[in-house]
Amino acid sequence: QSVVTQPPSASGTPGQKVTISCSGGSSNIGSNYVCWYQQLPGTAPKLLIYKNDQRPSGVPDRFSGSKSGTSASLAISGLRSEDEADYYCATWDDNLRGVFFGGGTKLTVL
């Protein structure tokens, strides 16, 4: 059983808003920051969101993150074809003393 859980897939049409969820527990998401990564096919992951809702420079403001309790979400507005990728959430777990990635969500732009 995964420490942090994401839906395996999500989809949307160009221009739409899509939200990807990340669910955990009190020892991980509930008490630590969440990050989000984008991995385009055949490339290394890229940091999209850190500290729950902060965007690194260069990341478009179409991408936003939020956290509430033991769950977090990544929202992508104004969906574009180039957003088609795998998205991963990640957090630290205080009990297991490690970083845990969600299983990843494959986003398809229809």
Next chain:
Amino acid sequence: EVQLLESGGGLVQPGGSLRLSCATSGFTFYTYAMTWVRQAPGKGLEWVSTISGSSDATYYADSVKGRFTISRDNSENTLYLQMNSLRAEDTAVYYCAKVSPSLPSLNYWGQGTLVTVSS
């Protein structure tokens, strides 16, 4: 420009050893913790290990604890991962990444190096 370049991957037999290197440039290496993350073929990301800037703290995933050792040479701006007692399930692309501002935030990644464990 921050650059991370992994090397040392390849084909190794089960039970064998391999040492990965990650040469870095473009930032003050010794002030940042560094991390290894792996990705098995067609699978998701898995955190492997993290080392502090001064090497006084190291962390490992349970799946590699006792078999892998992370280290760094701050004079050479290089990160290492010594992998012993390799298993088929260690087959993956191994990425090195820079931690900033703190775990689990990895703001720069290398391109990865493939490790294949097979007889």
